[in-house]
Amino acid sequence: MIYLIGGAPRCGKTILSKSIARQKKLSWLSTDAIRPIILNYLSKSQIKIKFPQTTMTTPENKFRFDIYSADAMLKAQLIEAETMWPGIKSLITSLIYREQDYVIEGVHLLPKHLKELTKSELKKNVKIVYLVKKNLTKIIRDFPKNKKEYDWMLPSIMGDAPRLKKAARMVQVKSEYFYREAKKYHLKVINTDDNFEKKLRQASDYLLE
Numbered sequence: 001m002i003y004l005i006g007g008a009p010r011c012g013k014t015i016l017s018k019s020i021a022r023q024k025k026l027s028w029l030s031t032d033a034i035r036p037i038i039l040n041y042l043s044k045s046q047i048k049i050k051f052p053q054t055t056m057t058t059p060e061n062k063f064r065f066d067i068y069s070a071d072a073m074l075k076a077q078l079i080e081a082e083t084m085w086p087g088i089k090s091l092i093t094s095l096i097y098r099e100q101d102y103v104i105e106g107v108h109l110l111p112k113h114l115k116e117l118t119k120s121e122l123k124k125n126v127k128i129v130y131l132v133k134k135n136l137t138k139i140i141r142d143f144p145k146n147k148k149e150y151d152w153m154l155p156s157i158m159g160d161a162p163r164l165k166k167a168a169r170m171v172q173v174k175s176e177y178f179y180r181e182a183k184k185y186h187l188k189v190i191n192t193d194d195n196f197e198k199k200l201r202q203a204s205d206y207l208l209e
Helices: 013-024 031-039 044-050 070-097 111-118 136-145 161-184 196-208
Strands: 002-007 027-030 102-106 126-132 189-191
Touching (some): 002 196, 031 102, 044 070, 070 161, 126 161
Parallel strands (some): 002 102, 027 102
16 A cells, blocks of 8 residues: 655644554655655756746745745745656556555645546555645644654744744645645545644544554
């Protein structure tokens, strides 16, 4: 079985992935780790078009969300997800062909793409869930709680209320997208705004049932 966990940042994807991997004694992979592999095989001109976040430079002493809106970041991410999907799909197909169970998580797993898998001969080999957070106040509240996982944003936003709000807005905008798209394609989506650990157990139970 390939367990696919999509959704917005900071909604529990990595925590859930590690939990499933431990329970099932599987390997897990973030699509963030696949991104630089694909980048390495593109020309500079292709990278500019296919990975627009690489051109969204941030001046020294500035935070990315001081410069770019949450909507602009989402738009760039969607372009990158489209670029990466053929490679990700090939990986999933290869793992299934080799009868290797795996956990794959990431913001690049768009609902419209994963829906393709449920309409193919691969359907019986994949389980899919999306995690989101939609309440801005609660997202801001929960930002400092991420102590165990790698977090590139936290050092730049703690103690800076305007930046924290911008980062939280990014999570909200991406969550709204994933929630809307997951519902559109009839895929399981769980809001982890409240009762975070309980909701992750719910997601785990759904994947492992």
